[in-house]
Amino acid sequence: MPDKILLLPDNIANQIAAGEVIQRPASAVKELLENAVDASATEIKLIINDAGKSLIQVPDNGSGMSETDARMCFERHATSKIQTIEDLFHIRTMGFRGEALASIAAVAQVELKTRKTENETGIYIEVENSMVKKQEPIAAPVGTSIAMKNLFFNVPARRNFLKSNAAEMRHIVDEFTRVAMSFPEILFTLTANNQQLFHLEAGSLKQRIVQLLGNNYNAKLVAVKEETDYMNIYGFVGKPETAKKTRGDQYFFVNNRFIKSPYLNHAVMNAYQQMIPGDSFPLYVLFMDLDPAVVDVNVHPTKQEIKFEDEKIVYAFVQAAVKHALAQFSVTPTLDFDLDASIQQLSSVQQPFTEKKQEAAASSSIFKGFTQKNQAHFIEKGERSELKHWKEFYEKASEERQVDSGEKVDKSETFPLATRHSLLATDIELTQLLNTYITVPSANGFLLIHQQAAHERVIYEQLTNASKDKPVTTQRSMFPVTLELAPADAAILEEILADLQLLGYALEPFGKNTFVIQGTPADVTQENEKHIIDVLLEQYKHFSSEVKFSKREKLIRSLARQQSIKTGVRLTEREMRQLVNDLFACEQANVTPDGNPTYLEFRQEQLDKMFGR
Numbered sequence: 283m284p285d286k287i288l289l290l291p292d293n294i295a296n297q298i299a300a301g302e303v304i305q306r307p308a309s310a311v312k313e314l315l316e317n318a319v320d321a322s323a324t325e326i327k328l329i330i331n332d333a334g335k336s337l338i339q340v341p342d343n344g345s346g347m348s349e350t351d352a353r354m355c356f357e358r359h360a361t362s363k364i365q366t367i368e369d370l371f372h373i374r375t376m377g378f379r380g381e382a383l384a385s386i387a388a389v390a391q392v393e394l395k396t397r398k399t400e401n402e403t404g405i406y407i408e409v410e411n412s413m414v415k416k417q418e419p420i421a422a423p424v425g426t427s428i429a430m431k432n433l434f435f436n437v438p439a440r441r442n443f444l445k446s447n448a449a450e451m452r453h454i455v456d457e458f459t460r461v462a463m464s465f466p467e468i469l470f471t472l473t474a475n476n477q478q479l480f481h482l483e484a485g486s487l488k489q490r491i492v493q494l495l496g497n498n499y500n501a502k503l504v505a506v507k508e509e510t511d512y513m514n515i516y517g518f519v520g521k522p523e524t525a526k527k528t529r530g531d532q533y534f535f536v537n538n539r540f541i542k543s544p545y546l547n548h549a550v551m552n553a554y555q556q557m558i559p560g561d562s563f564p565l566y567v568l569f570m571d572l573d574p575a576v577v578d579v580n581v582h583p584t585k586q587e588i589k590f591e592d593e594k595i596v597y598a599f600v601q602a603a604v605k606h607a608l609a610q611f612s613v614t615p616t617l618d619f620d621l622d623a624s625i626q627q628l629s630s631v632q633q634p635f636t637e638k639k640q641e642a643a644a645s646s647s648i649f650k651g652f653t654q655k656n657q658a659h660f661i662e663k664g665e666r667s668e669l670k671h672w673k674e675f676y677e678k679a680s681e682e683r684q685v686d687s688g689e690k691v692d693k694s695e696t697f698p699l700a701t702r703h704s705l706l707a708t709d710i711e712l713t714q715l716l717n718t719y720i721t722v723p724s725a726n727g728f729l730l731i732h733q734q735a736a737h738e739r740v741i742y743e744q745l746t747n748a749s750k751d752k753p754v755t756t757q758r759s760m761f762p763v764t765l766e767l768a769p770a771d772a773a774i775l776e777e778i779l780a781d782l783q784l785l786g787y788a789l790e791p792f793g794k795n796t797f798v799i800q801g802t803p804a805d806v807t808q809e810n811e812k813h814i815i816d817v818l819l820e821q822y823k824h825f826s827s828e829v830k831f832s833k834r835e836k837l838i839r840s841l842a843r844q845q846s847i848k849t850g851v852r853l854t855e856r857e858m859r860q861l862v863n864d865l866f867a868c869e870q871a872n873v874t875p876d877g878n879p880t881y882l883e884f885r886q887e888q889l890d891k892m893f894g895r
C-alpha cells in the first residue's frame with residue numbers, strides 16, 4: 283500500500299483559512315477525534331488527564347499510517363484528504379487543511395503509535411517543538427494512538443491563559459459531545475483522570491442523543507426527516523415542554539460537521555413560534571446533507587462557520603421541515619383559541635375562585651416561601667436598616683402634607699411614597715394588577731411595582747449581605763437525595779460547590795457526575811431539591827457568559843431569579859405590603875440586579891397632560 287500524505291502546494295495552502303488551530307485543550311480534542319473519524323475508525327477513545335493540560339490521548343482502530351505518513355503527518359499542509367483546488371469543493375472528510383497535527387506538534391509533546399493492517403509492526407514517533415525526537419518500530423494494534431502531553435509547555439503565556447480545570451473540561455465535553463453526536467455508528471468513550479465519563483455504544487441517532495443528553499429526553503423527541511433533490515434533513519427536535527431557559531442542547535450538522543448558525547437557529551425558532559415562551563430554547567439535533575459544492579467550509583479556522591451558496595433556501599427548508607415534524611406528531615397547539623370541550627368540563631375550570639380557595643392557595647408552600655420570614659436567607663435586620671428609606675419618605679412626606687395645609691415647601695426634590703405611616707401601617711391601599719404589578723399611591727401620583735423584579739432585588743440584597751456576613755444556616759435533610767447530572771452540568775456544580783455551601787446548600791460529590799444533597803437553607807420551604815438544583819444550574823449557565831461577574835455574584839443572581847416570586851402569582855394584601863416594605867429597605871431599590879426598573883412612577887401631572895387636561 284503506497285503512502286498517502288502529500289504536501290499541499292503553496293497556492294492551495296494559502297487558500298485555506300489559516301488561523302490558530304489549537305487555542306485550548308478542547309481544540310486539540312476536536313482535531314484528534316475528527317482525524318480518527320476520517321480514518322474510518324469504529325472505536326474511538328478519548329483519554330484526558332488534568333482537563334487536557336497534562337494529557338490528551340486518542341487511540342482509534344482506524345486505518346493507521348505507513349512509516350512515511352507517520353513522519354509526514356506533522357508537517358504543515360500535509361494531508362491525505364485533498365490534492366487539488368477542485369477537491370476543496372467536494373470535501374466529505376472532517377479534515378482537509380493538513381494543519382491540525384502540525385499545530386499540535388508545535389505546542390505540546392506528542393507521541394504517535396500507529397500500524398496499518400498489512401504491516402506486522404507499527405511505528406512509534408516522539409515529537410517536541412515540531413522536531414522528531416525519537417522514531418522506532420513497535421508492536422501495536424491496528425490503528426493510531428496520538429498522545430499529546432503538557433499542552434503549551436513551551437508557551438507559558440498561553441498555558442497561564444487556560445481556565446480552571448472545570449471550565450476546560452466543560453469545553454472538552456462539548457467537543458466530544460458534538461463529534462459523538464454526529465457519528466452514532468462509532469463507539470466512543472471518554473475517560474478523565476482514570477474515571478470513565480462516557481461509554482457510548484454504537485447505535486441509532488436517537489440512542490446517541492439520549493446517551494449524551496440524558497434519559498429524560500427519551501419520550502420527548504420528535505423525528506424530523508425530509509428529502510429533496512437539493513438537500514436532505516434529518517434528526518430530532520424536542521417537544522415544546524423540553525424548551526429550556528438557556529441555549530444548551532442545540533446542534534446543527536452540515537454534512538456531519540457541527541456548525542454554529544444563528545441564522546438557521548432563527549428558522550427553527552420560527553417553526554416553534556407560539557409553542558414555547560419567547561425566551562426559551564428548544565432542543566434540536568438536525569443534520570443537513572447537501573452537495574459539498576454548495577457549501578463552503580473553508581471560511582473559518584475551526585470550520586464551525588460555513589457559507590451556503592443559497593442560505594435562504596436552507597432557511598426555508600429547515601423551518602418547513604421542523605414545522606412539519608411538530609405538526610405531524612400533533613404537538614402543535616390548535617391555533618384557534620377555542621378551548622377543548624373536555625377542558626371546559628373540568629370542575630376546576632367551572633368553579634369560581636372563591637375566597638376560601640384563595641385562602642387555601644395563600645397558605646400553600648409557594649406563598650409561604652414568599653414571605654420574608656420564610657425566605658432562604660432571611661436575616662433579622664436591625665430596625666435601622668429596615669427603616670432607612672422610610673425615614674426619608676417620612677421626612678419628605680410630612681413636608682408634602684405641609685403643602686396641603688398651605689405651608690411653604692421645596693417641591694423640587696421628589697420622592698415616591700406618600701406618607702410615613704402608610705405602608706408600615708395598613709391604611710395605604712395596594713392593588714395587584716394582572717397578577718404582576720402592585721400599585722402604590724405616591725405623593726405625586728402612583729408607583730407601579732413589578733412584583734418579580736422587586737422581589738429579585740430584595741433577595742439579591744439579602745443574599746449579598748448573607749454571603750458577606752456569615753454563612754446561611756443549612757438544614758440537614760433527613761433523607762439525603764442523590765443527584766445525577768450530565769457531565770457538563772456536574773463540572774459546573776463542582777465549580778460552585780463552595781459558594782453554594784456559604785448560601786446554605788450542602789452538596790457533596792458522590793462519584794461519577796453524582797452529588798448528594800445533604801441540606802438546603804434552613805428557612806427555605808422544602809420542595810423537590812433536585813428540581814431546585816436543576817433550575818439553579820440552568821440559571822447559572824444563563825449568566826456564564828458574563829465574564830465580568832465573579833462566581834459568587836453569578837450564583838447570587840441565579841438564586842435571586844430562582845427564588846423570586848414570579849409574575850402571574852396572585853398575592854395577598856399582606857404579601858404585597860411585605861414586598862413593598864422589603865423593596866424600599868434595599869440599598870438600591872429602584873433596579874433589579876440586571877439593571878431593569880423595579881418600579882415606575884406615574885405622576886399625576888404627566889397623566890393629566892396625556893389626557894389633554
Ligand SMILES: Nc1ncnc2c1ncn2[C@@H]1O[C@H](COP(=O)(O)OP(=O)(O)OP(=O)(O)O)[C@@H](O)[C@H]1O
Pocket residue numbers: 286287313317318320321342344345346347355356360361362363376377378379380381382383384425426
Ligand atoms: N488518527 C489517524 N489515523 C490515520 N491517519 C491519520 C490520523 N490522524 C492523522 N492522520 C493523517 O495525518 C494527516 C494530517 O492530519 P491533520 O489533522 O494534520 O490534517 P488533516 O486532517 O488532513 O486536515 P485538518 O488540518 O483540516 O485536520 C491526515 O491527512 C491523515 O492522513
Ligand SMILES: [Mg+2]
Pocket residue numbers: 313316317376377378382383
Ligand atoms: Mg485533521
